[in-house]
Amino acid sequence: DTAVSQTPKYLVTQMGNDKSIKCEQNLGHDTMYWYKQDSKKFLKIMFSYNNKELIINETVPNRFSPKSPDKAHLNLHINSLELGDSAVYFCASSQVGGGTDTQYFGPGTRLTVL
Amino acid sequence: LAKTTQPISMDSYEGQEVNITCSHNNIATNDYITWYQQFPSQGPRFIIQGYKTKVTNEVASLFIPADRKSSTLSLPRVSLSDTAVYYCLVGATTSGTYKYIFGTGTRLKVLA
Numbered sequence: 001d002t003a004v005s006q007t008p009k010y011l012v013t014q015m016g017n018d019k020s021i022k023c024e025q026n027l028g029h030d031t032m033y034w035y036k037q038d039s040k041k042f043l044k045i046m047f048s049y050n051n052k053e054l055i056i057n058e059t060v061p062n063r064f065s066p067k068s069p070d071k072a073h074l075n076l077h078i079n080s081l082e083l084g085d086s087a088v089y090f091c092a093s094s095q096v097g098g099g100t101d102t103q104y105f106g107p108g109t110r111l112t113v114l
Numbered sequence: 115l116a117k118t119t120q121p122i123s124m125d126s127y128e129g130q131e132v133n134i135t136c137s138h139n140n141i142a143t144n145d146y147i148t149w150y151q152q153f154p155s156q157g158p159r160f161i162i163q164g165y166k167t168k169v170t171n172e173v174a175s176l177f178i179p180a181d182r183k184s185s186t187l188s189l190p191r192v193s194l195s196d197t198a199v200y201y202c203l204v205g206a207t208t209s210g211t212y213k214y215i216f217g218t219g220t221r222l223k224v225l226a
Contacts, residue, residue, distance in 0.1 A: 106157050
């Protein structure tokens with residue numbers, strides 16, 4: 001049974017389109033995250049939600065909008081996709097959030113913008 | 115700007131001990147240091163976590179000096195299956211803002 005799942009695994013789309021990536025965790029965790037991993041394998045946090053409330057919002061374009069319908073789900077919607085958005089996006093969850101928490105990562109969504 | 119840096123890559127042979135260091139000058143006072151392992155086409159996976167001195171679990175050890183500005187992940191007797199990218203993760207405070215910062219990642223290649 002997958003602890004943190006993401007859909008789709010691969011996403012290929014044209015510039016200017018709008019797309020969403022979904023994330024679900026069945027660990028009962030309160031905190032969820034979105035990370036972006038670029039072609040050089042650098043991992044950078046984008047957002048963090050705790051119990052459906054946004055607690056970390058890094059400097060990302062406002063074309064990226066996270067939505068948390070409940071604490072088990074954190075979806076990422078991207079408007080007006082650009083070439084530079086091509087990357088692997090990882091969702092993660094942790095018990096409560098904070099520096100002592102272990103984060104559990106999903107398998108990633110590889111986004112390719114043409 | 116808070117930076118968390120690691121060596122880009124390392125090669126080792128099976129059975130050897132591997133030490134990977136992470137430099138994290140701006141680590142937040144109360145934050146732990148966590149190390150993750152990532153295989154190709156997978157998400158990062160937790161290896162070990164510590165706050166100070168030394169922590170050991172069934173797969174690795176973590177050494178943290180008193181100033182906590184760096185940490186060293188030690189993998190005893192590596193095998194081919196340990197070939198992966200290793201990341202440190204710390205919480206750091208920069209200009210009063212708390213951030214999660216992953217290290218730049220170290221690509222470990224274990225040779226037969």
